[in-house]
Amino acid sequence: MKSGRKSTSTVIRRNRLVAYTFLLPNIIGFLLFILIPVIASFIMSFTSWNGFGVIEFVGLENYKNLIHDTNFRISFINSILFTLISVPITLFLSILIAIALNRGIRFVKVFRTAVFLPYVTATIAVAAVWQLIFNPSMGPINGTLMKFGIDNPPGWLSSPSWALLSVSVVYIWHSVGYYMILFLAGLQNIPDHLYEAAELDGAGPIAKFFNVTLPMLSPVIFFTMIIGVINSFKVFDLIYVLTGGGPGRSTHVLVYDIYNTAFKQFEYGYASSMAYVLFLLILIFSFIQFRGQKKWVNY
Structure with a gap:
């Protein structure tokens, strides 16, 4: 009975490993090209930066300037x-x-x-x-x-x-x-x-x-x-x-x-x-x- 449970759990773990292996490229792509850039751009929206100099935190200044x-x-x-x-x-x-x-x-x-x-x-x-x-x-x-x-x-x-x-x-x-x-x-x-x-x-x-x-x-x-x-x-x-x-x-x-x-x-x-x-x-x-x-x- 125990051996049967062990074999079942082994199959489940193996299936999960296979599933995660197939999902991993998509997850990595989502993190690198969607989630991380979205979070970074949200943080950047509160800063002033030209891509080269020092990043300056300006708070809501950018959003206020958009109004005018x-x-x-x-x-x-x-x-x-x-x-x-x-x-x-x-x-x-x-x-x-x-x-x-x-x-x-x-x-x-x-x-x-x-x-x-x-x-x-x-x-x-x-x-x-x-x-x-x-x-x-x-x-x-x-x-x-x-x-x-x-x-x-x-x-x-x-x-x-x-x-x-x-x-x-x-x-x-x-x-x-x-x-x-x-x-x-x-x-x-x-x-x-x-x-x-x-x-x-x-x-x-x-x-x-x-x-x-x-x-x-x-x-x-x-x-x-x-x-x-x-x-x-x-x-x-x-x-x-x-x-x-x-x-x-x-x-x-x-x-x-x-x-x-x-x-x-x-x-x-x-x-x-x-x-x-x-x-x-x-x-x-x-x-x-x-x-x-x-x-x-x-x-």
Whole structure:
């Protein structure tokens, strides 16, 4: 009996050792590249340091300076505007495309691949292609507008009035395929008998959409809203390639401002405080969404 218990405990210890061995690389990576940098940047947000000299503790001075920093205020507003533009439109288009592709149309796999392909394409390549599309003199958009009699079409990426909207268009085009896949998975998990019951009650396509499809998709919608808000606040590479934060500061968003402050102005403490304000902003948005989901999400 004892030998049996010993052998069982030996097997358990061996299995645990194997599990920890496989987990160890991921744990080390998490510690080195996520947890330790997060803690270090939080501590650094209370300091003034240019990367070379002596680290000076300044307390809450960095956070106080952010209140009066015009550049930070512009980046803050631009980030919120970018999120309010891109997230609702992305989710709306994703749902429409997912519903269309879920109806069993011909060549559905081809259309799925075509919609999803931009998401898996390198962001730098996407931005480079859209720079050509938005080109004010040789781009196809302005070329088409000129053919329709518009002599002075907008400079999409060079105009302060249009630049943020243009970047939002590229972001939506690049992201919609990812959310479409999530909604498509949600649609395929809706039981057919719910639609059959709705038909027996005399429900048409619109009534079925609002009374069956949307309620059953609400957990997916909630998840995509959370992910969409987080990803939109993190946007950097598109803006870096397309506009460089310009023209003026019309496309300066928080992550781009953090990058400039840290790696061009070498104010690491101040940049860290900006990063934690961004973290707080995302946390507030997520908290509001989690509180509100109790009223409309059906599990």
